[in-house]
Amino acid sequence: MTEATERFFASLPARAPAVLRSPVSGTLQIDLSRDSSRTVHWLVRLRPGAIEVSRNRGPADAIWYTSEEMFDRLVTGRAQAISSVLRNESSFSGDVVLFLLFRKFFPDPPGTHDPREAARTQLGRLP
Amino acid sequence: MKQLVSILDGNTFLVSDNRGDVEPSLDFPTGLFSFDTRHLSTWLLTLDGERLHALSVDTAESFQTRFFLVPGEPTHYLDAKVSVIRSRAIGGSFAEELTVLNHSGKEMEFVVRLDMAADFADLFEIKHVRRKMGHTTATVGEKELRLAYRREGFHRETVVTTSAPAHVEVSGMTYRVRVGPRGEWTTRLHVSTIVYGARGVDIRANLPLYRGSRDPDAIRKEQDDLIAQAPKLGCDCQPLAGAYRQSLTDLAALRYESITLGVRLMAAGLPWFMTLFGRDSIITSLQVVPFLPELVPPTIMMLAGLQGHRIDDFRDEEPGKILHELRYGETAGFEEQPHSPYYGSADSTPLFLILLDEYERWTGDDKLVRGLEAQARDALAWIDTYGDLLGTGYLWYQTRNPDTGLANQCWKDSWDAISYRDGRLPGFPRATCELQGYAYDAKIRGARMAREFWGDPAYADRLEREAAELKMRFNRDFWIPERGYYALALDADGRQVDALTSNIGHLLWSGIVDESRAGRIAEHLLGPRLYSGWGVRTLADDQGRYNPVGYHVGTVWPFDNSIIAWGLWRYGFRQEAGQICGAMLEASRFFGGRLPEAFAGYERSVTDYPVEYPTACSPQAWSAGTPLLLLRVMLGLEPQGEHLIIDPAVPEGMGRVELLDIPGRWGHVDALGRSRTPHDHPRGR
Secondary structure, rough: HHHHHHHHHHHHHHHHHHHHOOOOOEEEEEEEOOOOOOOEEEEEEEEEEEEEEEOOOOOOOOEEEHHHHHHHHHOOOOHHHHHHHHHHOOOOOOOHHHHHHHHHHHOOOOOOOOOOHHHHHHHHHHO | OOOOOEEOOOOEEEEEOOOOOOOOOOOOOOOEEEEEEEEOOOEEEOOOEEEEEEEEEOOOOOOEEEEEEEEEEHHHHHHEEEEEEEEEEEEEEEEEEEEEEOOEEEEEEEEEEEEOOOOOEEHHHHOOOOOOOOEEEEEEEEEEEEEEEEEEEEEEEEEEEEOOEEEEEOOOEEEEEEEEOOOOEEEEEEEEEEEEEOOOOEHHHOOOOOOOOOOOOHHHHHHHHHHOOEEEEEEEOOHHHHHHHHHHHHHHHEEEEEEOOOOOOOOOOOOEEEEHHHHHHHHHHHHHHHHHHHHHHHHHHHHHHOOOOEEEEOOEEOOOOOEEEEEEOOHHHOOOOOOOOOOOOOOOHHHHHHHHHHHHHHHHHHHHHHOOOOHHHHHHHHHHHHOOOOOOOOOOEOOOOOOOOOOOOOOOOOOOOOOOOOOOOOOEEEHHHHHHHHHHHHHHHHHHHHHHHOOOHHHHHHHHHHHHHHHHHHHHHHHHHOEEEEEOEEOOOOEEEEEEEEEHHHHHHHHHOOOOHHHHHHHOOOOOOOOOOOEEOOOOOOOOOOOOOOOOOOOHHHEEEEEEHHHHHOOOHHHHHHHHHHHHHHHHHOOOOOOOOOOOOHHHHHHHOOOOOOOOOOOHHHHOOHHEEEEHHHEEEEEHHHHOEOOOOOOOOEEEEEEEEEEEEEEEEEEEEHHHHHHHHOOOO
């Protein structure tokens, strides 16, 4: 598994209070395929303000399937989750609300700037 | 322009010419589409090598059509020895029954041929054709033709099967048939559109609500069930009765199952907009909430679930922002277009808050408002942070995706829609006036939700204070004293973009207009420059860019007029609101009760009938919602606490209007109204 993915899962409990503010609870299993024969499993239990991360398999309310490589791009902001589903590089089954909630942990694309700074700089309103 | 015939079920739809044929088209989306992909680009019937001509087409229902066809040119119709009936229906998949009728007294032999092809074009590739990145294959089977498209993991298929034996080739099916004297021959064709998921199964099979393909009876029952839940309208005005019925049918037909999300959402309009739009779905929901409140929660839930959470320049996304448009096709998947989803609208976020509050006021469903507190707070925060791009206390927009993003991120989103009076275009960013009205209303409604449901009176006070400050600021900066109306927008330097537009009507709806100025606004809206006789034009007819057939610069939009009528009512201009209601309903008669997306801004006295905008979408959700909102305006329906206030002001000559079983937190109530004119005989209620 990739280092970025490891770091991402390790960061989740600390970020949960800011990200998980909806009254939604449930378990999402994330299956990451390495090659045709191996799949790495993560299990996240989401509830308001908190997340538990483990390396178990189900039972889960939803399962999200993708490749290790794809997931690495998601957790580093280099790819976006929903387009990956539309082109079938990711897929999921089960409760979609959990998928939509979990994607909020994914970061901005690398090198992103605050659009307000850009707009104000363009008009010479910022130093 | 050739007359086109469409049938639809959710976001699967078929657009053909008036004999039922589909030929590759480069400018208009003809063919069979499902989830933004064209599954049939050719579907062309010949009899003995000859094209057919339509004697008549039955288009009474949204999901099925029947074509009565004969070979040859119109002059030969009288002695046709053979005719063809082509019956088709759409219900998840597409089915067509072909019947050849031999009218002669002897046995005849015919060659029936259907040309078939699928280009698997993404809807965005119709106008901008390019070479497909994936590859298409065709597989011939016994009584079956399978057309497939693959690009990496993206996999779509069209499977055509026939009931009668045929000679199947990669380009179509041919039947050599013998038909006895006065006999007939029939084959049934079935076309499945398959969207493959990761495990090689149709993605939709995993959706909790997916019912697979349905027959016409099932669709009719579902539509009837939905319509049965709506209040019953009794009225003397035939156009109103017809428009109401047509609206309910169209709204039922436009519901679709989201491929990725597993809930039933409302598509915005056939053929270009058969998907979820933030603005369109919110405005439609606002129009229908008094009638069919159960249509609203899935839209609110999905918009909340897809709320922006990161800064993404390609998608114009920011934390807290509500989406503009979600697409399902190849160009969205492979990021050639930003619709996964795209967030390029500055109004969907305040409109989302307005809808959430309006929905609760009607239904008393406080669970939704409580459950979405976090999303609503994020939306309110967006208005004051990322939305206020320049830090001047207004909502501004400027795309960060100059290639495929939208320049104008308000409802008038065509490139030339926002102009000065003399026709010049302002630079970016731009702050259009109606955005500020929506922001004002969103804060007022946010305050109510914070006080009543979120237990945060301090936040409520703050929002109300900010709203009051915004109203004061707006009336100072946008008002053009010498012209007596509000500027369309502010440009980046804070100068007024001074065109006279229908946007000022939205300001009445929002309540941001100073009472003392409302009369001037009403006069402009019903004055000769904006009012065509059929409705309020998007742009006044003496402005630099006015064009009676310009998409947002002179046409009349029914939905726009419904919001304007609501605004006039809000400020007490009942007669003026009624005038718009009456004109819209009269216009609807010319479209069989189905108001199109837009019609031309010509003066009513010049054309005598409303001229449809050339490529207008129809049916379109917020046009279908228009007669509903007009009814609300005429009957003066407004929830107050646990009750429904009914304060009718029915326009002159419309007679009796009664709406029975209006659902809401009060259970069901009836509203009765009648116009008062000299020639209406007074009758007891």
